[in-house]
Amino acid sequence: MLPDLIAPSILSADFARLGEEVDNVLAAGADIVHFDVMDNHYVPNLTIGPMVCEALRKHGVTAPIDAHLMVKPVDDLIRMFIDAGATYITFHPEASEHIDRSLQLIKDGGCQAGLVFNPATPLHYLDHVMDRIDMILLMSVNPGFGGQKFIPGTLDKLREARQRIDASGKAIRLEIDGGVKVDNIREIAAAGADTFVAGSAIFNTEDYRTTIDAMREQINLARSV
């Protein structure tokens, strides 16, 4: 398995102080920045775009930026996020006209590519792309909003995705997003996730370091059995 990564979702950060918030959460031990892009079309909310990603790079953020595109169509925004300095770019397969072409666009742009699965989206979209992806992102809430409750059925889906990754022999990250908290992250890690998106659980706490340390401790407990 790849090393575990904590990926705070800036959806729950204070947007009026975004650069400072990202600096603080990285200084508190976060590994990568999860960047939620919503278009008020594919999902019922509107957030931030490539200009903000570029602004974070200009601000001095060197950590990987994990751009999760909740948009339809996807290819124009893929191009824009490549230029804006994203590290990972993930999209929802049902939002792309040509999944293979969208993945290739990301790879040609020098970024890491991934597919995102809503709670009811079947994993069979992976069948013919395992050799072309770097990340699988499983949504454990319906996309659009932070602060929702983790959908327990996602644990079985995580186990299935982990089996597919292990069988492929490829270094593919398995990311989980939605309702991840200190008190459920151990079970999520045990089910096979190695990349943990957490928005409200981190940004709604007073001390980011305490929360991130507590999450890492729970993940390490899952790894020690």
Ligand SMILES: O=C(CO)[C@H](O)[C@H](O)COP(=O)(O)O
């Ligand atoms: O993609 C998202 C919603 O579509 C968010 O990343 C996700 O919900 C994280 O928020 P929280 O940890 O508060 O559930």
